[in-house]
Amino acid sequence: MREITTSMAQFFREHLALKYVFFGGKGGVGKTALAGATAIWFAGQGKRTLLASTNPVHSLSGLLEQSVFGAPTPVKGVDLLSAYEIDTRETIERSKKEIREKIQWFLKFADISTKAEDFVESATMNPAFEESAMFENMVDLMLKDEYDVYVFDTAPTANARRLLGMSKVYSLWVDKMLKSREEARTLREMLSFTKKKEEDPLLAYLLQFRQRMGQARERLTNAEKTAFFFVTLPEALPIAVITRFIGWFHEFGIPVGGVVVNMLLDRQALGEKVPDFVRNRIQMQDEHMKTIWEKFDRSVRAIVPLFDQEVRGIEMLRQAGKALFAESG
Ligand SMILES: Nc1ncnc2c1ncn2[C@@H]1O[C@H](COP(=O)(O)OP(=O)(O)O)[C@@H](O)[C@H]1O
Numbered sequence: 001m002r003e004i005t006t007s008m009a010q011f012f013r014e015h016l017a018l019k020y021v022f023f024g025g026k027g028g029v030g031k032t033a034l035a036g037a038t039a040i041w042f043a044g045q046g047k048r049t050l051l052a053s054t055n056p057v058h059s060l061s062g063l064l065e066q067s068v069f070g071a072p073t074p075v076k077g078v079d080l081l082s083a084y085e086i087d088t089r090e091t092i093e094r095s096k097k098e099i100r101e102k103i104q105w106f107l108k109f110a111d112i113s114t115k116a117e118d119f120v121e122s123a124t125m126n127p128a129f130e131e132s133a134m135f136e137n138m139v140d141l142m143l144k145d146e147y148d149v150y151v152f153d154t155a156p157t158a159n160a161r162r163l164l165g166m167s168k169v170y171s172l173w174v175d176k177m178l179k180s181r182e183e184a185r186t187l188r189e190m191l192s193f194t195k196k197k198e199e200d201p202l203l204a205y206l207l208q209f210r211q212r213m214g215q216a217r218e219r220l221t222n223a224e225k226t227a228f229f230f231v232t233l234p235e236a237l238p239i240a241v242i243t244r245f246i247g248w249f250h251e252f253g254i255p256v257g258g259v260v261v262n263m264l265l266d267r268q269a270l271g272e273k274v275p276d277f278v279r280n281r282i283q284m285q286d287e288h289m290k291t292i293w294e295k296f297d298r299s300v301r302a303i304v305p306l307f308d309q310e311v312r313g314i315e316m317l318r319q320a321g322k323a324l325f326a327e328s329g
């Protein structure tokens with residue numbers, strides 16, 4: 001068996017300014033569980049920590065066995081840790097309301113007598129709307145700066161790369177909008193009889209929005225502040241998924257913290273009489289571990305065993321944390 005070069009604990013010691021920690025990977029590989037264990041670990045290091053899920057399929061309350069829905073909530077039993085399951089419905093409603101206001105401003109500003117509602121519908125019916133509303137919510141949390149460390153449990157499908165790609169698209173979009181707003185404004189001023197300058201609330205909003213997105217992108221691409229960890233099982237499909245993700249992330253310049261292997265069968269715990277199907281699974285895992293070492297080499301940060309029960313509740317999370325933060329060697 002190969003050895004881990006830089007463990008999770010070592011990596012965090014080498015990145016003391018780290019503030020945004022993400023877990024990605026295929027569904028069911030243990031992202032939520034490991035994000036929880038990591039958040040508890042950071043709180044144990046004396047950092048005010050927020051564990052937040054941008055995942056519309058909620059699971060943090062279940063993970064912690066206490067409700068953390070709708071607002072950052074102190075976690076009972078863990079000092080310095082708060083957790084927050086973002087309320088998708090509320091986030092979407094709030095976003096819709098903001099868009100409605102912007103459109104109303106704009107229509108009034110441009111003297112167009114159309115109902116805002118038609119525009120609101122078309123702006124919010126698009127499938128990426130939910131995703132972008134959740135992304136904005138995450139950016140809000142990040143820029144509020146109320147915690148030392150944020151651990152994000154990201155949605156498996158709405159993969160983080162797309163979210164970040166979106167911040168780039170946002171910038172381009174805002175630039176374009178700004179340009180046409182400026183042009184419209186100049187034209188208006190030229191045509192108007194009074195020389196009085198009008199303030200353009202949409203323009204002000206776009207400027208502020210672009211600034212926020214720029215700040216978020218700056219932080220998310222800063223390797224001192226941000227690290228994405230990819231969770232895999234010793235199985236073909238999850239390995240293929242994170243291979244793709246890691247490729248994308250490198251392309252986008254988003255810092256990859258490393259790879260965590262979860263649910264490895266502990267052969268030492270098995271004793272003598274191992275049934276054939278278990279033996280076969282161990283052999284299969286061995287093969288996939290070879291691939292993992294070949295592909296990810298020095299980026300493997302931890303190998304977490306398969307426990308005899310689900311990772312749920314603070315006690316179990318601490319136990320998973322012990323494995324995740326075991327010193328290598
Ligand atoms: N090392 C492990 N041993 C045993 N069960 C685990 C382990 N890691 C995760 N689990 C369990 O596997 C299931 C999926 O984990 P979860 O964290 O919800 O995955 P994801 O968030 O990636 O979909 C959960 O029931 C969780 O408790």
Ligand SMILES: [Mg+2]
Binds near residue numbers: 031
């Ligand atoms: Mg999950």
